[in-house]
Amino acid sequence: MNLLDRIEKAKKYINGIYDENIDLAIILGTGLGDLAETIENQIKISYKDIPEFPVSTVSGHKGELIIGDLRGKRVLAFNGRFHYYEGYSMETVTFGVRTAKALGLDKIIVTNAAGGMNPSYHAGELMIITDHINLLGDNPLIGKNYEELGPRFPDMSQAYSRDLIAIAEKAALDLSIHVNKGVYVSVAGPNFETPAELRMLRMIGADAVGMSTVPEVIVANHMGMKVLGISCITDMAVAATLEPVSHEIVLANANRAKNNFLSLVTEIADRI
Numbered sequence: 523m524n525l526l527d528r529i530e531k532a533k534k535y536i537n538g539i540y541d542e543n544i545d546l547a548i549i550l551g552t553g554l555g556d557l558a559e560t561i562e563n564q565i566k567i568s569y570k571d572i573p574e575f576p577v578s579t580v581s582g583h584k585g586e587l588i589i590g591d592l593r594g595k596r597v598l599a600f601n602g603r604f605h606y607y608e609g610y611s612m613e614t615v616t617f618g619v620r621t622a623k624a625l626g627l628d629k630i631i632v633t634n635a636a637g638g639m640n641p642s643y644h645a646g647e648l649m650i651i652t653d654h655i656n657l658l659g660d661n662p663l664i665g666k667n668y669e670e671l672g673p674r675f676p677d678m679s680q681a682y683s684r685d686l687i688a689i690a691e692k693a694a695l696d697l698s699i700h701v702n703k704g705v706y707v708s709v710a711g712p713n714f715e716t717p718a719e720l721r722m723l724r725m726i727g728a729d730a731v732g733m734s735t736v737p738e739v740i741v742a743n744h745m746g747m748k749v750l751g752i753s754c755i756t757d758m759a760v761a762a763t764l765e766p767v768s769h770e771i772v773l774a775n776a777n778r779a780k781n782n783f784l785s786l787v788t789e790i791a792d793r794i
Contacts, residue, residue, distance in 0.1 A: 525613060525620070526668055528574040532617070533624040535573050536587070540565050545595040546791055547622040549603050549738060551634035552772060554754060556780050557787055558601045561590035569602070575621075576614050578602035593792035598622055605734055607712040612662035616741040620671070623745045629686070629794060630742050631750045631787065635776050636730040637759030637767070639720060640704055643729070645758055646778040648701045648786065650690050651682050651751030654736050655707040655728055662737045663744060672744035681743055686750035686794065693789040699782045704729025706753055708736035717761040724761070731759055750790070754779045 523531075550557055558564075567587040569575045578585035588599040604615045622630065638645065667674045687703075694701040707723050709715065711733035715723070723731055730753050742749050756775040757767045 526670060528617070529620050529624050531573040532575055532621045536567065536621070536625060539567060540589050543596060544589065544598045544625060544627055545629075546794060547598045547600070547619075547627045547630040548787070549600045549618070549630065549632045551603065551734065551754065552756075552776060554633050554635070554776055554783060555584055555601050557784055558584070558588050558599055560784060560788065561588055561592050561597060561599060564588055564590040574617065576604050576610055576617065578604060593788050595791045595794070597791060598625065598627060603734060603738070606658055606660065606710055606737065607733055612660050612664070612737055615737050616662045619738045619741045619747075620745070623742075623747060628746065629748045631752065631790065632735050632738055632742075633752045633754070633783075633787070634706075634732050634735045635756040635772050636706060636732040636753040637715070637757050638730055638755035639724045639759050640702070640729040641760050643702055643755050643758070645755055645775045647755045648699070648779060648782060649706075649730055649753040649755060650687055650701055650703045651706045651735075651753060652687065652703050653705045654681060654739065654751075655705060655726065656736045656740070657707055657709050658736060659710060662741050672746065676744045678740070678743055681739055681749065682751050683748040686748055689793050690750055690752070690786070690790050693793055694786055697785055697789055699786055701786070702729070702755075706735060706751065707731050709733060714767050715759060717764050720759050720761040720764065730755060752783075752787070754783055
């Protein structure tokens with residue numbers, strides 16, 4: 523079965539449960555799933571019930587699709603994402619975004635937990651992603667291109683929508699929430715980076731590092747979707763002062779940022 527057929531199967535299943543207009547898609551990163559609890563009039567669909575959908579295997583990712591209302595907007599929230607390090611292909615990692623587009627969505631907020639490499643950052647802060655560097659060693663557009671989805675050689679000059687970034691900045695200012703702006707680099711993981719790797723990543727221009735997001739953003743751009751990216755800085759990944767880090771520390775610091783994250787994303791949804 524080809525990719526188009528697989529997307530259609532997933533779309534038909536979801537439309538069988540809910541087939542009305544949806545305004546915005548949101549992918550919730552590690553430790554950021556609490557936003558799902560603020561969505562009203564929820565319809566929950568387990569990933570395992572959706573044909574062709576993969577399942578989330580990482581702690582902090584519940585693995586459910588939530589359709590509901592967030593500040594007057596109808597949203598499609600992915601409460602849990604799929605990572606390359608879980609052993610999934612790039613096509614599978616990005617399948618949810620493909621399905622969102624098939625359901626008629628043209629805007630997506632992609633969130634993640636990330637290590638802060640910019641020494642001016644602090645754990646628990648938020649970063650609006652202005653650009654990214656793909657060091658995953660793979661790309662979701664490798665292989666057959668389906669013109670029905672997008673062009674063979676998509677433009678990435680504005681991978682993160684300047685209009686959505688401006689909305690996010692104004693929302694943060696009005697809420698008195700400090701946000702950073704920077705470049706996100708995606709690496710394969712699942713191990714955290716060595717000091718030498720962090721020095722290299724910082725030298726090539728990255729402000730934060732993580733193990734997700736970039737494949738989803740590439741695919742979203744391929745299909746003409748507008749993207750806003752937000753990183754929660756869950757640990758400081760500065761080579762000179764690097765301390766041991768664990769998934770538990772990442773989850774704990776994501777929880778520290780929870781209130782600002784919830785307030786900001788909700789306000790952004792209202793303004794988009």
